[in-house]
Amino acid sequence: QQQVKQSPQSLIVQKGGISIINCAYENTAFDYFPWYQQFPGKGPALLIAIRPDVSEKKEGRFTISFNKSAKQFSLHIMDSQPGDSATYFCAPNNRGAQKLVFGQGTRLTINP
Amino acid sequence: KAGVTQTPRYLIKTRGQQVTLSCSPISGHRSVSWYQQTPGQGLQFLFEYFSETQRNKGNFPGRFSGRQFSNSRSEMNVSTLELGDSALYLCASSLGTGLTGELFFGEGSRLTVL
Numbered sequence: 001q002q003q004v005k006q007s008p009q010s011l012i013v014q015k016g017g018i019s020i021i022n023c024a025y026e027n028t029a030f031d032y033f034p035w036y037q038q039f040p041g042k043g044p045a046l047l048i049a050i051r052p053d054v055s056e057k058k059e060g061r062f063t064i065s066f067n068k069s070a071k072q073f074s075l076h077i078m079d080s081q082p083g084d085s086a087t088y089f090c091a092p093n094n095r096g097a098q099k100l101v102f103g104q105g106t107r108l109t110i111n112p
Numbered sequence: 113k114a115g116v117t118q119t120p121r122y123l124i125k126t127r128g129q130q131v132t133l134s135c136s137p138i139s140g141h142r143s144v145s146w147y148q149q150t151p152g153q154g155l156q157f158l159f160e161y162f163s164e165t166q167r168n169k170g171n172f173p174g175r176f177s178g179r180q181f182s183n184s185r186s187e188m189n190v191s192t193l194e195l196g197d198s199a200l201y202l203c204a205s206s207l208g209t210g211l212t213g214e215l216f217f218g219e220g221s222r223l224t225v226l
Contacts, residue, residue: 105155
């Protein structure tokens with residue numbers, strides 16, 4: 001029940017477009033759904049996260065959508081910019097989790 | 113406030129040697145977790161320490177070990193290095209008592225095993 005599937009593995013979007021990354025999970029006990037952003041040579045950094053009591057959370061150009069029944073959540077980047085080019089990871093988890101499982105990562109490239 | 117500091121940033125070892133990596137968490141954070149990042153396997157959880165006690169452990173062989181000191185600083189050790197241990201090793205600290213909540217990552221220690 002620890003499996004986490006992230007898609008797509010890589011994504012190329014034109015500047016100004018919408019980038020969408022998906023994360024599907026199996027463990028229904030998960031109650032924290034974060035997206036991390038990692039630039040080359042740096043460690044991951046929390047971008048945005050959601051708790052299951054809401055279905056959507058928006059922070060600037062970044063929106064996280066949560067579908068409890070489908071057991072998946074998505075990251076939407078509006079008006080994508082070249083500076084958004086990075087690798088994105090989902091890492092759903094819950095209080096008391098005994099290990100942390102990350103998605104496989106999505107390498108996002110925004111073409112100018 | 114200083115971030116998570118990992119040392120050394122880069123190191124090269126040969127097969128059979130051992131290595132020790134260090135992590136200083138953000139001041140006030142008591143939980144430290146470690147991860148291995150490789151192109152093929154992605155980010156994989158190694159273990160988590162809280163108040164000097166290992167609370168959780170991933171699926172890695174016993175050659176991978178760690179510890180946490182009373183000031184929350186943590187070290188991880190890999191003995192009898194294998195070529196496949198070449199990776200970026202990341203540590204993260206958090207304010208909470210477990211793996212949920214925001215993790216603050218360091219920039220990692222890049223280990224190359226020859």
